Amino acid sequence: MSSRILSPKTQSTEAMQHVPNVSVIVFNGFSPFHISVPSIVFGRDTLNEAFFNLQFIAGEEGSIMSDIGMEIHARAKLDTLEKADIIIVPYWRTVDERPNDQLIEALRLAHERGTLIVGLCLGGYVLAFAGLLDGKRAATHWELEQDFTQRFPETLLDTNALYVEDGGVITSAGTAAGIDCCLFVFRKYYSSAIANRIARRMVVPPYRDGGQAQFIEQPIPITTSDLRINELMERIRNDIGHKYTLDELAESVMMTRRTFTRKFHKATGMAFGEWLASERLNLAQELLESTDLTIEQIVTKTGFSSVFIFRDKFKGRYAVTPNRWRKTFHEQK
Known part of the structure; x- marks a missing residue:
């Protein structure tokens, strides 16, 4: 028809x-x-x-x-x-x-x-x-x-x-x-x-x-059965804007890079980079909804390397731009 x-x-x-x-x-x-x-x-x-x-x-x-x-x-x-x-x-x-x-x-x-x-x-x-x-x-x-x-x-x-x-x-x-x-x-x-x-x-x-995509819940692990991984995840959440490397993280939990990569994936079901990006995007969501911070300030707080990369990752996850998300979900004062 x-x-x-x-x-x-x-x-x-x-x-x-x-x-x-x-x-x-x-x-x-x-x-x-x-x-x-x-x-x-x-x-x-x-x-x-x-x-x-x-x-x-x-x-x-x-x-x-x-x-x-x-x-x-x-x-x-x-x-x-x-x-x-x-x-x-x-x-x-x-x-x-x-x-x-x-x-x-x-x-x-x-x-x-x-x-x-x-x-x-x-x-x-x-x-x-x-x-x-x-x-x-x-x-x-x-x-x-x-x-x-x-x-x-x-x-x-x-x-x-x-x-x-x-x-x-x-x-x-x-x-x-x-x-x-x-x-x-x-x-x-x-x-x-x-x-x-x-x-x-x-x-x-x-x-x-x-x-x-903008309404789908994106659950990520809060805790795992691995105590060292749990402690590491909490430290990262408290300093999400830091630029992390796998070598630095592996050393902090006294593992080789290969062992850390394997154990992190086993504990969370995600690669570390995937988990970190999800955490940063979730925080960006909250900041867009509940604050008047500029996009540049949110990028700094969440640890993305540039506004361009942040917008690309955000739209890839939620199928809308950060600005559109803010217009849709921002808390009205």
Whole structure:
């Protein structure tokens, strides 16, 4: 399905000819937030104009109750998916549960017809269970990377992406990334100018810089089972700006350079240079968020050899620049 960039006049004329049908599949145990995102983006209330025909489809038999007691009465059934131009699976209740066979078959048939299939957050698991992500790139929440990869090794997972489109299937990362993904789908059918109006009404950015990397927790060892390595790590943290050499460090713990390198990796699971860079980047994060120090001052405090190297390392880790990180996460006084 190709993207279309239409002027408002052309768009209105074409919309009257065919308004795309969006079917949102709902299940028992749904999250109200995940349901509300496609409702706001594709519903008519946001801009008081019907750019899409939106309906909810019951993905299974029985009551459709949310995790906090809200109930949806989805009158449409899975057989109505034949009329859908876009099918959205906005969530899934658990990664351990395979969806029902009727739903899986309906999604497969829709994909064969050329229907655009979208899985938001855990909804991507439903698409993966249906085999729609085999051999394709996909996104999911960064915390689920290991689980998703183990369950669906045929899928090429991009854990930094906020959303990914591949072969008529779109998947997104967790929670708020569903907004980014739905706005992206909107832009596929109408102009960016109209999609940007939706974003402004929602008070969200039309595009977000960077990907999930800026939100991923980067755990590094605090202590290990090696007492000498623990003491050394603590000394380094207290003087992180010092220019360390492997020979100096090995001598300080009375080891050869080769022995120190081997023992440090065994204790931490990381090479010393990798561990040190992580410590410095973590400190830089904190300073960007909680102080008004200049980038040059942060470089000095964290021990990076130059502003250029610091920016390169920071963007390589978090997919955004230090300045962008500060604008996003800096504490407001």
